[in-house]
Structures are given as C-alpha cells and as structure tokens.
Amino acid sequence: MSSPKQPRLTTTSYALLGLLAVRPWTAYELTQQMRRSLHFVWPKSESLLYTEPKKLVGAGLARVTRQRRGGRTRAQYRITPAGRRALETWLDTEPAAPLFEIETMLRVTFADQGTPEQLARALRSAGAWADGELARARPQLENYLGAGGPFPERLHLIALVAGFYGELFDLMRRFFGDAADLVETWEATTGVPLDADLRAMLERTLHRTEPAGPPG
Amino acid sequence: MSSPKQPRLTTTSYALLGLLAVRPWTAYELTQQMRRSLHFVWPKSESLLYTEPKKLVGAGLARVTRQRRGGRTRAQYRITPAGRRALETWLDTEPAAPLFEIETMLRVTFADQGTPEQLARALRSAGAWADGELARARPQLENYLGAGGPFPERLHLIALVAGFYGELFDLMRRFFGDAADLVETWEATTGVPLDADLRAMLERTLHRTEPAGPPG
DNA sequence: CGACGCTACTCCAAACTGGAGTAGCGTCAA
C-alpha cells in the first residue's frame, strides 16, 4: 500500500539537472564534467555523481537510455519536461548560505600550540593550492577567449563564474603569501605583540563592518 | 578478544582539541564557542560537537568530569598530555585542500535556464549574506580592539583570521553586488553578448593564471 | 502558576565521502 517514497532533492540533484538541461550526458560524462567545470562551484564525490541521476529518473525528472558500445553498456541521461519545470522552480528559491572549509585557518587559530615554522608551512600550503588552481584553469580560459569553448552561447555566465573564482584565488594567494612572510619573522607563536601591521589589519576589518560600507 | 576499535580522528576532532588546549570547556560551552569564534573557520553541526569530545576521551586525548549544577549534570572536558602531543603532531601534517560551497555560483552557471530577475536575486542574496556576516562580526571586533577580547594573548592570531575573512566577505559583497547590477541590465539570460566588461573580466582572470603572477 | 526561553544534551534518518573493487577495451612493448 505504501507508495515508493521519494528521497528529497538536494542541491546536488539540481546541479546535475542543470547539466542535463544543457545537453544529455552519460553518467561517466557527468562525472568528468563535474570535475572539469563544476570542480570549484559544487565539489561532490564521484560515487554520489553516479547514484544521483538514478534519483532524478525515479522522480521523473530525467530518463535513462542504456547504450551498447562493444560489450559494455553505458547509461545516458536526458532531462524531461518535468525536469525543466523543477529546475525553474528551484531557481526561484532562496540559495543556501555559502560554506567555506579552510583547514589552514583552523591551524592559524590554534597556531599558538605549535611553532612559527608549522604555521608558515600551513599558510604556504594554502597559498600554493590557490596558485595551483589558477594554473590548472589557464588552458580552459585560453580556450574560452580563443575558440569560445564548448558552449560559446554560455560564455557570459562562464565569465562571471571564472571572474569570481579568479578574484577569490588571487586573494588567497596574496593573503596567505603575505601572512607566511609575516609569520616567518616571528620568533615564537605566543607572546607576539599586536604590532602596527596586525592592528591595522583588525582596524581595516572593523571598517568593513560599518553599516552602509564605504562607497569607494 | 577484540580491542575496542578507535574511530579515526577527523579535522573536527583536532578543532575541538585545539579549543581544549586553550582551556577546559563544558560540552555546551564548546558548541557556543564553535558558534562564536569558529563559525567561519570550521562550521559543524551541533550534534557532532556533542559526540566528538566523547571520541577524544575514548582516544585518551581528553578527560571528562561530570559536574552537578542543581539537579542537572554537565560534562566538562580537559585536554590530556597525550592530547597536546596529538595536536602538535597534527600541526606538522599537510592541511587538506580548501573547500567552497556557494550555491549562488551554481545558479549563475545555470542561469540561462531562468530569468535575469532570478539570477539577480540569487546574487543579491549572496551579497547580503556576506554583508550580514560582516555586520555580525562588528561587536566582537570592537571588543578585540577595545578591551582585547577574552584571550588577549591570542590577539595576533585572531587578527590574521579576522583579516582574511574580512577581505573574503568584502570581496563577495562587492563582486555579487556588481554582478547583480550588471545582470539587471540584461533583457534575457540567453543570447547575451560577451561585451567589453565581461571580456575584460575573463582576460583579467587569464592574467592571474600566468606562471609567476604579477608582482604588483 | 503557566508560558517562555535558556541550558544541556540525545537520537535518528538521510546525505555524502572516499576508498576498494570489478570488468571491458585499446595500446604499446618484450
């Protein structure tokens, strides 16, 4: 008597539905595309990317067709009209609050339990990560600006996304690099006075919190 | 005959161990402190913050003392010498790669499935979030700069953490605000040409990816 | 004296991770 209970749709469901709205993909292609283009935007594990489209099919938002390629089969997913409607409805909802996990910042917080060298290494690590992500994006950006990329009609959106993450990673690279330079001048992680630079940093942050921020 | 199997320590375990290294806390205080000071740095659910210290006790890294306060008991946790050693060892390891979840960026990516109004709203939402987080931090920052806060000997570390998140939220507020202004000039989300502004944004991003970034 | 809100947690289903495992197929080298 019980109807098959539908697991609720998560943001990840809509991420995949969004990809399917662009064109049909096989499950394998979805995982590759998530790595290539949604790597920064919505990082999810591979196993989830294989199970999630099945939920979409179960909810009637996508259809599968099994294809043979030699002795192997692969699943191709295609969005349904109900899927497009669900996506449009979702676009009307309020987005969830952003979430940041930067383990290096946790190590800064508890740096007084370790050495300046340990802290500097953690900061360099995060800076190098941001730098590496920028470097990894380079060939794709060259392709967008040159040939227009695989979806030239979506370039205006890609520019916004790339512009944001470019600024974000640039900020991280600069901040963590400067912070590492500073920390390397410390002789210990405790008893460090709040010198002019650090005080200025706190004061600049306080200024940013002013109601109706600076128009400059 | 089987020894009680120890669940492995997660980064969250070390986050709590780091707090316990500063001073002893009750479980409830730990959840409040995570809300107050680690809210940005290491956001975790309340239920996890109650179960995690038990793991630390199981691993010998902390001890509990049950205290009575009227008819209620509460658990107070205290770090052990083994806990301090574990924390120092952890500080020597490589931090995990940062992780960002910004649902608004997902909505930008798939904005051509909706309207300019929907996209602008999602962008304003993220900008307002960043603005609100800055506003929430204001009284704490005033307290740090005035009275020195609850742990004045840790102010140099707090300044680094606050400085980073201040820059991050300021970037978000500015970028999402500007992007919303731009998107509101669009008549549709498809067929938008890559105008001078958007092209400049892509080119600036490409410049950032250059090996050995600009020294300016 | 009853409602509300804060303290101080527990419990659970469902979401998600990440690593291991499976298997077909193509290519290059010994």
Next chain:
DNA sequence: TTGACGCTACTCCAGTTTGGAGTAGCGTCG
C-alpha cells in the same frame, strides 16, 4: 602474443556528518 598499463564505466560499503525532533531542568516575568 601476451601481459602490463591505463582509460572507460561503473558498484559497493563503512564510516562521517547533517539537521531536525525530542527531552528535561531551571529562571524569570506577568
């Protein structure tokens, strides 16, 4: 020609984490 890689194309599972519901004592205010 055979076997070692590596890519394609997934499944499975144990463990981690979430978030919402539930429980219960205590203080205070009307």
